[in-house]
Amino acid sequence: MADGNDQQSLSQSIKGRLQEGVQNSVFREKALLDPDTVIDEDRIVGRDQQLDDIITYLRPILQSNRPPNMLLYGPSGTGKSLIINAVCEQVSDLATAQDIQFGVVQINCQTIKSHDRAVYRLVENAAAEAGVAAEIPESGISTDQKLRRFYELLSEYFDSVIIILDEVDLLVGRQRDPNDEPAYSKLLYQLSRASQLGRIEGDISVAALTNDPRFMENLDGRAESSFNPQDVVFPDYDANQLQAILDRRRDAYRDDVLEDGIIPLSSAFAAQDHGDARKAIDLFRKAGELADRQGEETVREEHVRDAQKEAERDRTLTQMQGLSTQKKLSLYATAIVPVYSNRNLNAVPSTVAFRLYQYIAELLDADQKSRDSYLRYMTEAETYNFVTSEKRGRGYGSGVHKEYTFVDDPSVVAETLQEDIRLEEIENNEELIESVVNAQINDFFEGN
Numbered sequence: 001m002a003d004g005n006d007q008q009s010l011s012q013s014i015k016g017r018l019q020e021g022v023q024n025s026v027f028r029e030k031a032l033l034d035p036d037t038v039i040d041e042d043r044i045v046g047r048d049q050q051l052d053d054i055i056t057y058l059r060p061i062l063q064s065n066r067p068p069n070m071l072l073y074g075p076s077g078t079g080k081s082l083i084i085n086a087v088c089e090q091v092s093d094l095a096t097a098q099d100i101q102f103g104v105v106q107i108n109c110q111t112i113k114s115h116d117r118a119v120y121r122l123v124e125n126a127a128a129e130a131g132v133a134a135e136i137p138e139s140g141i142s143t144d145q146k147l148r149r150f151y152e153l154l155s156e157y158f159d160s161v162i163i164i165l166d167e168v169d170l171l172v173g174r175q176r177d178p179n180d181e182p183a184y185s186k187l188l189y190q191l192s193r194a195s196q197l198g199r200i201e202g203d204i205s206v207a208a209l210t211n212d213p214r215f216m217e218n219l220d221g222r223a224e225s226s227f228n229p230q231d232v233v234f235p236d237y238d239a240n241q242l243q244a245i246l247d248r249r250r251d252a253y254r255d256d257v258l259e260d261g262i263i264p265l266s267s268a269f270a271a272q273d274h275g276d277a278r279k280a281i282d283l284f285r286k287a288g289e290l291a292d293r294q295g296e297e298t299v300r301e302e303h304v305r306d307a308q309k310e311a312e313r314d315r316t317l318t319q320m321q322g323l324s325t326q327k328k329l330s331l332y333a334t335a336i337v338p339v340y341s342n343r344n345l346n347a348v349p350s351t352v353a354f355r356l357y358q359y360i361a362e363l364l365d366a367d368q369k370s371r372d373s374y375l376r377y378m379t380e381a382e383t384y385n386f387v388t389s390e391k392r393g394r395g396y397g398s399g400v401h402k403e404y405t406f407v408d409d410p411s412v413v414a415e416t417l418q419e420d421i422r423l424e425e426i427e428n429n430e431e432l433i434e435s436v437v438n439a440q441i442n443d444f445f446e447g448n
């Protein structure tokens with residue numbers, strides 16, 4: 001056990017290391033790169049039309065009129081939450097000045113499993129917004145009783161409320177039958193009807209946020225007609241807009257720590273997907289975190305590339321968790337072909353990959369599946385978007401074969417899988433594997 005002096009020096013060294021980390025960090029105000037921060041208006045880029053629309057729709061609150069319901073849709077990271085929250089913040093300021101009790105009740109539906117839970121979360125959030133207790137239990141009472149408490153809270157404490165349902169399409173609930181009404185449809189109907197029927201004294205309006213442009217088609221007819229929203233569309237950002245978004249958060253970093261290429265590169269990577277601002281900001285932040293972790297004074301392009309690799313690895317890992325061992329082996333054997341190949345080989349011929357699969361399966365003492373099974377596994381890998389494939393009439397030799405191209409960097413896929421399946425044997429035999437890969441490729445191109 002450490003004695004008193006040891007304890008003291010240990011805690012001093014922890015303090016020292018903590019302080020050192022803070023002082024030497026490349027960040028000045030990292031919160032600017034936190035996805036949940038509602039940034040100032042002057043940092044918002046390229047959403048003038050959407051801001052105009054939402055300002056127009058919410059202005060009636062300040063004239064003590066009911067605003068319309070709204071449907072905000074567009075791919076992830078296109079600013080739906082940011083824009084609605086930014087306008088609500090300003091409405092809130094002006095409403096307070098006019099003595100109007102305005103509230104925002106927001107839930108993210110992604111993790112909410114049922115209609116009942118959603119209503120309870122609304123009660124909790126409305127109570128928190130009003131600064132009072134929810135006063136009802138989470139279970140043991142009916143959903144109707146919860147809804148009544150929700151209406152009571154709104155009527156008692158607010159003149160006007162915006163209910164924001166983020167990721168509304170994910171509030172499906174427990175459908176016993178695919179034809180059952182999804183939970184979001186029921187909730188939208190109840191909330192819009194309650195307002196129309198005067199069950200709530202003040203003015204309420206629902207803003208539903210979704211990535212699904214066909215969301216309205218899934219609504220029950222009566223929900224559709226009572227919800228009846230104003231649409232606001234959020235298109236993808238292009239690389240220039242992403243650059244402008246990052247540029248306006250440059251001050252998250254200390255002066256002179258960013259190499260020139262950091263912002264363009266982070267934006268270019270994010271634009272490759274669909275122009276997701278969240279992704280651009282995440283890369284921009286992670287690059288700095290990597291620089292901090294390595295104790296470096298500047299953020300370099302290499303940090304952005306490493307951050308992008310890490311993000312790919314995380315995504316790949318999440319997607320791969322569901323695959324069986326045989327599927328992982330098939331994908332691994334295919335990925336190592338371009339990794340170990342001496343030629344510049346992007347598209348992997350299935351013939352070569354299958355031979356590698358057989359070799360690896362033998363090396364690991366695993367079951368060896370047939371060529372058909374291997375091809376089937378790879379077709380599944382295609383549906384998960386790990387690879388794309390093309391059929392080729394073979395110029396060299398005979399027959400038709402498939403060629404697989406990896407969507408992400410194949411070395412990331414191989415590394416991820418290598419960590420996942422028991423592959424010590426592979427690590428011990430890397431040179432051998434490299435020679436097998438190249439022998440098979442040579443055989444293939446020489447038509448053997």
Ligand SMILES: Nc1ncnc2c1ncn2[C@@H]1O[C@H](COP(=O)(O)OP(=O)(O)OP(=O)(O)O)[C@@H](O)[C@H]1O
Pocket residue numbers: 034035036037039043044045046047074075076077078079080081082083166167209210211234245277278281
């Ligand atoms: N026009 C913009 N200007 C500045 N920052 C933006 C802009 N659009 C989005 N962002 C930032 O990108 C991140 C993601 O934005 P937001 O959460 O609003 O996207 P979303 O469309 O609601 O995504 P999702 O559908 O995944 O919830 C946030 O950090 C936000 O501040």
